[in-house]
Amino acid sequence: MEFWYQICSILPVEMLQWNFMRNALLAVILMAPLFGLISTMLVTGRMSFFSDALGHSAFTGIAIGCICGIGMPTVVAVIFAVVFALLFSFVRSRSNQAADTLIGVFSSTAVALGIFVATLGGNSFTKYNRYLIGDILSVTPSEIVWLILTLIAVLIFWVFCGNRLTLASVHPALASSRGLRPGLSQTLFTTVIAVTVTLAISWVGLLILNSLLVLPGAAARNISRNLKQYHGFSVLFALIAGILGLVISYYLGTSAGAAISLLLGILFAVSFCCRKGR
Amino acid sequence: MNIGTHGGACGHACCLRIQDLSVKIGAQTIITGINLHVHCGEMVALIGPNGAGKSTLLKSILGQQTYDGVISFSVPGERNRKAKIGYVPQSPTFDPGDPVTVADLFACCMSKRPAFLGQSPAMRQKIRECLGRVYSEGLIDKRVGTLSGGELQRVLLALALEPLPNILILDEPLSGVDVEGMENLMDMLDEIRKTYDLSILMTTHDFSMLSRYADQVVLLDHKQVCQGTPIEVLGSEEFRRVFHRKGGYL
Numbered sequence: 001m002e003f004w005y006q007i008c009s010i011l012p013v014e015m016l017q018w019n020f021m022r023n024a025l026l027a028v029i030l031m032a033p034l035f036g037l038i039s040t041m042l043v044t045g046r047m048s049f050f051s052d053a054l055g056h057s058a059f060t061g062i063a064i065g066c067i068c069g070i071g072m073p074t075v076v077a078v079i080f081a082v083v084f085a086l087l088f089s090f091v092r093s094r095s096n097q098a099a100d101t102l103i104g105v106f107s108s109t110a111v112a113l114g115i116f117v118a119t120l121g122g123n124s125f126t127k128y129n130r131y132l133i134g135d136i137l138s139v140t141p142s143e144i145v146w147l148i149l150t151l152i153a154v155l156i157f158w159v160f161c162g163n164r165l166t167l168a169s170v171h172p173a174l175a176s177s178r179g180l181r182p183g184l185s186q187t188l189f190t191t192v193i194a195v196t197v198t199l200a201i202s203w204v205g206l207l208i209l210n211s212l213l214v215l216p217g218a219a220a221r222n223i224s225r226n227l228k229q230y231h232g233f234s235v236l237f238a239l240i241a242g243i244l245g246l247v248i249s250y251y252l253g254t255s256a257g258a259a260i261s262l263l264l265g266i267l268f269a270v271s272f273c274c275r276k277g278r
Numbered sequence: 279m280n281i282g283t284h285g286g287a288c289g290h291a292c293c294l295r296i297q298d299l300s301v302k303i304g305a306q307t308i309i310t311g312i313n314l315h316v317h318c319g320e321m322v323a324l325i326g327p328n329g330a331g332k333s334t335l336l337k338s339i340l341g342q343q344t345y346d347g348v349i350s351f352s353v354p355g356e357r358n359r360k361a362k363i364g365y366v367p368q369s370p371t372f373d374p375g376d377p378v379t380v381a382d383l384f385a386c387c388m389s390k391r392p393a394f395l396g397q398s399p400a401m402r403q404k405i406r407e408c409l410g411r412v413y414s415e416g417l418i419d420k421r422v423g424t425l426s427g428g429e430l431q432r433v434l435l436a437l438a439l440e441p442l443p444n445i446l447i448l449d450e451p452l453s454g455v456d457v458e459g460m461e462n463l464m465d466m467l468d469e470i471r472k473t474y475d476l477s478i479l480m481t482t483h484d485f486s487m488l489s490r491y492a493d494q495v496v497l498l499d500h501k502q503v504c505q506g507t508p509i510e511v512l513g514s515e516e517f518r519r520v521f522h523r524k525g526g527y528l
Binding site: 224 | 340342365367372373375376377378379381382383385386387389390392393394395396419421422434437
């Protein structure tokens, strides 16, 4: 972290005189490739609502972690989100209900359980408000280490499983006919989303978390001609929105997560207008 | 059950042999009593009404469906040889919005290098060679979702031919293809089976091409109703009964 702080101190930018802003800037730079890569697969695999439901389950996990008096509610939330994701995949593979119906069932049940647990015994819900809005300025150096480890894990996963996951997303029957069994890759991808969502929920907030997971890929899809451009634009958009959003929130005193999401929305609108060129 | 080595003699250089195959899903019998030999270089067409079990039979051969009976593949002089199967799925549709080019699709299937990093010059050359087998090198940078029905069939055929299979299976390859495209595709399949001496097994609802191209036609309606040359099957009483045609097809 000291090395990063030294780089920041050289830059002639007022907001970087504060350590919490330096931490936040490093966090958004690390989150850009993380969210950018995941976003491409979420959009291609039509899993936007699934990631939203995972965010709700992560909140429930945090509530359970807090109520049980466990020191690290994030760990409980990660475990709960992974179990939630795997249970959803299991039920989906054995049910004749549409995926969006099942997502609605799981998502609403998870939220209900979270609120029930959080308010058990007449407890106030107020202390959970920070998970709804999020605050990236609160990110700590130890959380950044977790972010780096998650990013490394995602990059390794993308290198080894990206091809079969892409093929299974664009044409499941074709993937199956070539002997590619995407089951394990899809389970790992679900786990990756669950871990990322849970880590980011306290920085970005449950209400706008899904915009970071969906918008970079959706905007990139508007103007990309191939997979290389798709991934490149998605990461680039997440990076631009992350850094600019942080700067705007500093000078206007707004929520950084909201500023980042708004900028991604604007990038989607601009790319939508340029989409005929591809 | 998967396709394995077959020890029995068939009298041909190589042979896909299906013996007493049946498939049950729950309490329902989808197909039963299927017996079929497909030899190298031979084109066999499976015909039958919708729901007759044609796709189920193909899935059984592909190992995607559990079944009772024996499916085996034999090559004289080669023991423990597993059949390589190329497969072109039914009604292959891709989302027109997906930013996936033909080169990306091939790279996802053939390359260990992540497709999102792009293709190396050697891989692009290999993809061009694969597309060249179906005279479609020009499609390499087109997005798969924007291809016409005929173009997509050719691309998927090129993909199914890499690595070169022993058996090429096509599920309704002529659906969604115009008349001129059908003739081109059938000419191409005919050339491929002669050039590479591979077996072709295809399902179809279009009988107009059968007499010109197919060696054998198998009429399915949950069981093997009849089998023979196109002239024998299309002119048979069984064909008339299954398809309610007066005077058969011929």
